[in-house]
Amino acid sequence: MKDIKEDQRDERAIRTVYMELRFPSLTSLLADVIRSKTSGNSCASTMENLALIGSYFSADAYNLLEELVEMTYSECERSTYNKMFLRQFVLLGMENRVPPCVSFHDMKLWLLNRSSYQELYQDMETGVNASAISILRVVWTIARCLHLNKMQNEVYSELHEEKRLSHLLGRKVTLEGLDTYVTSVWPDAQQDTKIFLGYLLDDVQAILVRTEVTTIERLLLHVQFRRATEPLVDMIIESSLDILLEELEPPAHHKSLVATLGQRSDIASEHTGRILLNTLASIPGLRQHITQNVLARICFDVARNMIQSFFQNFIRCSPHFCLMDVDESLLIARDSVLSAIVKMVF
Incomplete structure (x- = not known):
């Protein structure tokens, strides 16, 4: 229940950002674009929604928006490390090695803060006004928040399936x-x-x-x-x-x-x-x-x-078969998760 409430809190935070922008029609369309991209819906549908937003932006800003949505989607698709990170956080929690003061929401915020919009896209902002840049930064943040929520659901689903398979085969299975x-x-x-x-x-x-x-x-x-x-x-x-x-x-x-x-x-x-x-x-x-x-x-x-x-x-x-329980995330992400937990607590 705690994780569901945290997801709801994430969604409420995103809606709050929408309200602060004071462009309800625009932000609704932006949300549709990002959701359709991160959920794997058809490219045609995504581009139709994106085209509807065009009237809100200058030509340079709209071109930046198209590139930003595509780059953000590609970044999400490649983010296997973040998924490994979240998986190891859940497994550590199952081992009672996560302090009660550190929640899944905290770990997702930690992942969000590991990179900033300015670091990745500052060179793309030439010729785009400050108002459009503010909106595009929010789009980038929304995309990453939604994708982290999607990965969280995938991690829980995969761990549930691994538990079932382990019982079925009578040994630990990943x-x-x-x-x-x-x-x-x-x-x-x-x-x-x-x-x-x-x-x-x-x-x-x-x-x-x-x-x-x-x-x-x-x-x-x-x-x-x-x-x-x-x-x-x-x-x-x-x-x-x-x-x-x-x-x-x-x-x-x-x-x-x-x-x-x-x-x-x-x-x-x-x-x-x-x-x-x-x-x-x-x-x-x-x-x-x-x-x-x-x-x-x-x-x-x-x-x-x-x-x-x-x-x-x-x-x-x-x-x-000795590799039936192999878990690459254990080698790649566990130390980073433990390090992040220590920094949060101390």
């Missing part, structure tokens, strides 16, 4: 570490998936041998099969991995991965089987010579074995 692990197992998963697709092709060819399909037609179907299934490899791995690690409906999501593996395997097998069936059914020669029921049977059989192999390999290797 999103960074999980991504590293997935990257390491992906090539083997690709190879295994291709092997099972080869088994599926063997099943298809065995059925076609018992039909009136000629050798030339079988060779052509072989090429069509390879061409149709090759793009499925990464798609199958990604969708299966999502199902393996997803949050299931209560009460299953409170259980470990091993306890819910059967349920997850059934869901992933069904999904993968449908992908294979739809793909094979799109090949004209197979539709002509193999019935839908037979195609479904062999597709779902292969999908079941494929998923079992993938899930077993993933679970078997994960306990021994």
Whole structure:
């Protein structure tokens, strides 16, 4: 609740700045521009709102505003350090290493004060009057405040997901570490998936041998099969991995991965089987010579074995992967957070 109240206090402070400017229509449009930029909305919408503001500025001031909004957005996109800083502050709080007198709001103010508008944009102000410069400085501050609030929400969301994954896998997991692990197992998963697709092709060819399909037609179907299934490899791995690690409906999501593996395997097998069936059914020669029921049977059989192999390999290797709990922010930002806390207290 305290963090929500702090966000509300930040928003009230921004509104106060708007009122002090005494340009309600202008500041409302500026807010829309900054919010749409920092939230990742379409560029067209942002530029439309920005164009509406043009009448309030001279040509030089408007050009500066366009450049400032774009530069501020780029700066926000690159601010991985600030997010690491906020993450470590939250983690230190969970370890009871943050004094009660230092709040999340204080840390965001500390980050805001690490750089000033004058340092970054003073050279851009040539030919722009003082009134426009004051407004543009407020725009810059608003953009950074809103982006820090966005990063704060992302940090809490990511830590919540890491807690869920740690319980699911029975060990400490970070999103960074999980991504590293997935990257390491992906090539083997690709190879295994291709092997099972080869088994599926063997099943298809065995059925076609018992039909009136000629050798030339079988060779052509072989090429069509390879061409149709090759793009499925990464798609199958990604969708299966999502199902393996997803949050299931209560009460299953409170259980470990091993306890819910059967349920997850059934869901992933069904999904993968449908992908294979739809793909094979799109090949004209197979539709002509193999019935839908037979195609479904062999597709779902292969999908079941494929998923079992993938899930077993993933679970078997994960306990021994030493980087599953890696956290780059610990090395890069923790000392700075501790230093900032000491300066605030003393």
